Amino acid sequence: MTYAANPPMTPTITAFERSPDGGKGLARDMRVRWALEEVGRAYDVRLLSFKAMKESAHLALHPFGQIPTYEEGDLVLFESGAIVLHIAERHAGLLPDDANARARAITWMFAALSTMEPPIFDLTIARLLERDEPWYEQRLHVVEERIRKRLGELSGRVGDADWLDGEFSAGDLLMVTVLLRLKGAGLLDQYPNLSAYVARGEARPAYKRAFDAQLAVFAAASTS
Amino acid sequence: MTYAANPPMTPTITAFERSPDGGKGLARDMRVRWALEEVGRAYDVRLLSFKAMKESAHLALHPFGQIPTYEEGDLVLFESGAIVLHIAERHAGLLPDDANARARAITWMFAALSTMEPPIFDLTIARLLERDEPWYEQRLHVVEERIRKRLGELSGRVGDADWLDGEFSAGDLLMVTVLLRLKGAGLLDQYPNLSAYVARGEARPAYKRAFDAQLAVFAAASTS
Numbered sequence: 001m002t003y004a005a006n007p008p009m010t011p012t013i014t015a016f017e018r019s020p021d022g023g024k025g026l027a028r029d030m031r032v033r034w035a036l037e038e039v040g041r042a043y044d045v046r047l048l049s050f051k052a053m054k055e056s057a058h059l060a061l062h063p064f065g066q067i068p069t070y071e072e073g074d075l076v077l078f079e080s081g082a083i084v085l086h087i088a089e090r091h092a093g094l095l096p097d098d099a100n101a102r103a104r105a106i107t108w109m110f111a112a113l114s115t116m117e118p119p120i121f122d123l124t125i126a127r128l129l130e131r132d133e134p135w136y137e138q139r140l141h142v143v144e145e146r147i148r149k150r151l152g153e154l155s156g157r158v159g160d161a162d163w164l165d166g167e168f169s170a171g172d173l174l175m176v177t178v179l180l181r182l183k184g185a186g187l188l189d190q191y192p193n194l195s196a197y198v199a200r201g202e203a204r205p206a207y208k209r210a211f212d213a214q215l216a217v218f219a220a221a222s223t224s
Numbered sequence: 225m226t227y228a229a230n231p232p233m234t235p236t237i238t239a240f241e242r243s244p245d246g247g248k249g250l251a252r253d254m255r256v257r258w259a260l261e262e263v264g265r266a267y268d269v270r271l272l273s274f275k276a277m278k279e280s281a282h283l284a285l286h287p288f289g290q291i292p293t294y295e296e297g298d299l300v301l302f303e304s305g306a307i308v309l310h311i312a313e314r315h316a317g318l319l320p321d322d323a324n325a326r327a328r329a330i331t332w333m334f335a336a337l338s339t340m341e342p343p344i345f346d347l348t349i350a351r352l353l354e355r356d357e358p359w360y361e362q363r364l365h366v367v368e369e370r371i372r373k374r375l376g377e378l379s380g381r382v383g384d385a386d387w388l389d390g391e392f393s394a395g396d397l398l399m400v401t402v403l404l405r406l407k408g409a410g411l412l413d414q415y416p417n418l419s420a421y422v423a424r425g426e427a428r429p430a431y432k433r434a435f436d437a438q439l440a441v442f443a444a445a446s447t448s
Binding site for chain 1: 251258270283287288289290298299300302303305306307309324327328330331333334335337338339341342343346353354357358359362364366374378379380381
């Protein structure tokens with residue numbers, strides 16, 4: 001398979017007009033922004049209201065009515081993991097050249113989204129939607145235990161390495177964005193090596209540019 | 225990137241010695257078996273007890289102590305999604321040749337695992353572990369509503385098509401295995417096009433071979 005060395009088309013991504021996270025960079029457009037910044041690719045952003053996300057024009061792009069989407073010429077993608085992989089496959093900087101190392105980096109992309117994110121996202125959902133349920137505290141305990149188990153296993157694997165497998169990769173990019181959801185929840189503090197790992201991700205210039213870009217959207221929406 | 229046309233190494237995957245699903249083919253080795261059968265690749269299986277899965281020899285292969293793993297020469301992978309993608313990238317039959325169609329098929333792989341599977345797996349977990357909780361019925365209702373929302377959206381996208389996007393792909397393979405968890409739960413019956421979609425997956429000769437292979441393990445364990 002061959003790709004054009006310099007894709008001519010500026011991609012357009014979608015993001016929340018008013019992110020429910022208050023500009024903390026936890027919405028899933030952040031992953032795509034970060035990936036595009038890492039590879040030095042310019043992009044346009046189309047902002048969507050919650051209402052517009054559920055309308056037919058957007059559902060034609062994203063069957064689950066979410067953000068982000070990624071449009072590049074005739075190509076329309078959804079799912080932040082797939083979009084990050086698409087970017088990583090077509091530009092240097094997010095996947096190793098060696099075929100085996102590349103397969104391992106992709107394994108960490110799936111581990112971030114399939115193994116780590118579900119219980120962590122459950123915690124977000126529980127705090128948002130289940131706070132008034134009579135069983136909220138018990139449920140919170142169950143979810144936190146599941147997260148601790150995964151954090152312990154991940155911490156054991158990371159050890160004192162800088163990144164999950166050699167150089168920084170798209171696997172680290174997704175893992176850091178998933179772990180960032182735990183910031184302030186106290187859970188991450190129990191694993192100093194994971195806290196340091198997340199901080200290394202946040203310290204990357206590309207992360208900072210992406211973070212500032214999504215924060216600017218939130219700031220503009222707040223003053224409008 | 226180039227790969228050998230005929231990889232010389234027979235890969236080894238891991239699977240449950242005694243699958244907790246009673247041979248229903250819901251354990252995640254099924255996805256990998258099915259993918260290998262679709263591309264006509266032979267494989268070896270190493271069976272693991274629940275105890276062995278948490279021991280250091282296996283944790284060195286799989287940091288989260290689960291199945292399946294995939295070993296091929298020096299390469300060790302975990303995460304069923306990553307393994308299926310690895311197989312699909314190296315053999316014809318699971319991803320389209322056209323670059324855009326290929327990116328869309330990979331999008332459906334992530335959609336299966338990141339969007340559809342989490343609430344569906346939550347239902348499995350709730351039924352297994354939360355049945356005796358005083359809040360079980362309420363929680364079940366919440367989880368089922370989340371699943372129905374996703375099934376409705378997926379059903380709307382699938383329409384009367386045979387597969388998610390053109391020819392059968394690794395995206396369909398993962399989506400069918402995720403939806404199969406709902407068999408017998410009544411939820412899928414409300415979407416005749418999704419029931420038919422799942423049945424089309426189950427009717428594939430490669431699916432049947434993979435299913436029979438995992439069932440044979442369960443049957444052998446039951447009589448031992």
